[in-house]
Amino acid sequence: MEVNKEPLAAPCGLYCGVCAIYIAHRDGNLKFKEKLTAVYGVPCDELHCRGCLSDDVFAYCRVCPIKTCASERKIEGCHHCTDFPCGHIDSFPIPVGKQEILRSVPVRRDLGTEQWMEEEEKRCRCSRCGNALFRGAKRCNACGAAVEMEK
Ligand code: SF4
Ligand code: SF4
Ligand SMILES: [Zn+2]
Numbered sequence: 001m002e003v004n005k006e007p008l009a010a011p012c013g014l015y016c017g018v019c020a021i022y023i024a025h026r027d028g029n030l031k032f033k034e035k036l037t038a039v040y041g042v043p044c045d046e047l048h049c050r051g052c053l054s055d056d057v058f059a060y061c062r063v064c065p066i067k068t069c070a071s072e073r074k075i076e077g078c079h080h081c082t083d084f085p086c087g088h089i090d091s092f093p094i095p096v097g098k099q100e101i102l103r104s105v106p107v108r109r110d111l112g113t114e115q116w117m118e119e120e121e122k123r124c125r126c127s128r129c130g131n132a133l134f135r136g137a138k139r140c141n142a143c144g145a146a147v148e149m150e151k
Helices: 020-026 030-040 065-072 095-111 113-123
Strands: none
16 A cells, blocks of 8 residues: 655654654554653553654654744745754754754755655665664664664
């Protein structure tokens, strides 16, 4: 079945198609959700999301100031903003997320949204077996290889 990627094109540049919460919920993977409860500090039943631009958004992302800002400026995302990287990006609460935004937004600006999403998926594949992984995965859950995502 073809996945509708539209809701996954987060304005901040953190592509939702490789987000752990999105993948765990899409796959109905309770074991994965249980692991994520510790990471996000919320119970399992709150770990659901169908993408930043869907009508089922994870609580933290629902109130994201970056999303609000892009929407107020009537732009698709920060890749269309001349103020990037602004104070909202600078104060993004998760350091590794901020690093990802700073990497990803210029790529999206260069490639356009569709190709950017494809590239984001490619960089989250296991280099040994090609299995699709989530952003930040340390080990491939199919072949067990250690994963080193490019910066
Ligand atoms: S939790 Fe946030 S980053 Fe993950 S899919 Fe939902 S909106 Fe996207
Ligand atoms: S001001 Fe910042 S958060 Fe708002 S669209 Fe521009 S780069 Fe994104
Ligand atoms: Zn693998």
